[in-house]
Amino acid sequence: MKLKELIESRYSVRAYLPRPVEEEKINYILECARMAPSACNLQPWRFYVVRSQDVMKKIQESYNREWFKTAPTHIVVCKDSTVSWKRTTSDNKDFGDVDAAIAAEHICLSAAEIGLGTCWVCNFNPAILSEVLDLSTNIEPIAIFPLGYIDEEKSFVPDKKRSSLSEITKWI
Ligand SMILES: Cc1cc2nc3c(=O)[nH]c(=O)nc-3n(C[C@H](O)[C@H](O)[C@H](O)COP(=O)(O)O)c2cc1C
Numbered sequence: 038m039k040l041k042e043l044i045e046s047r048y049s050v051r052a053y054l055p056r057p058v059e060e061e062k063i064n065y066i067l068e069c070a071r072m073a074p075s076a077c078n079l080q081p082w083r084f085y086v087v088r089s090q091d092v093m094k095k096i097q098e099s100y101n102r103e104w105f106k107t108a109p110t111h112i113v114v115c116k117d118s119t120v121s122w123k124r125t126t127s128d129n130k131d132f133g134d135v136d137a138a139i140a141a142e143h144i145c146l147s148a149a150e151i152g153l154g155t156c157w158v159c160n161f162n163p164a165i166l167s168e169v170l171d172l173s174t175n176i177e178p179i180a181i182f183p184l185g186y187i188d189e190e191k192s193f194v195p196d197k198k199r200s201s202l203s204e205i206t207k208w209i
Contacts, residue, residue: 043150045197050154051104052192053185057088058110062151063184066112069147075136076122082140085113085170095169100161100181108183113166114141119175137179144182154187 038046067084075081087096088110096113097106114137121133141157148155158181166178 047149049156052188053107054188056186066147069143070140073140073143076132079122081117081121081133082137083115087111099165108185110184112182114180115176115178155182
């Protein structure tokens with residue numbers, strides 16, 4: 038599939054089948070995330086693949102939605118702020134969130150490419166996540182990605198509502 042077709046066909050999946058995701062598929066997705074670009078190539082992302090039922094329960098508590106509980110696997114993308122690049126010219130801005138977001142989108146696109154569904158989830162309680170994953174203070178959870186086979190009967194493909202190019206672009 039061409040990249041543009043993949044980008045256009047990916048959508049946020051909010052209904053999953055209980056069928057487990059094969060480890061090779063999870064590894065394929067993580068390999069795609071690992072190859073993402075990052076500032077100064079510092080690769081500050083850290084990935085937590087959650088399949089254990091005990092940990093899963095706490096992850097579900099951190100974002101309490103029925104649909105979220107249907108995913109058989111979750112990948113938590115974190116950034117290590119002791120590793121991420123800080124802009125040196127002026128304001129010391131930390132680009133770790135940007136780097137983690139690029140790796141995260143590789144997760145979404147590669148999952149879609151191999152027929153799996155994901156959804157960005159950022160509206161979680163970070164304290165619950167940090168505790169259950171035993172994260173040190175320098176490791177910040179950025180997003181959770183439920184991952185699984187799509188329950189096509191319950192999942193609906195939303196309209197791709199996007200601003201037009203003319204609304205968001207200036208050619209100067
Ligand atoms: C940074 C970010 C955070 C998001 N957080 C959530 C979330 O907490 N819960 C949720 O259901 N969707 C979340 N989403 C998914 C968006 O709602 C979704 O991407 C957007 O509505 C566009 O729909 P599409 O992904 O189907 O194209 C998030 C997306 C991004 C990029």
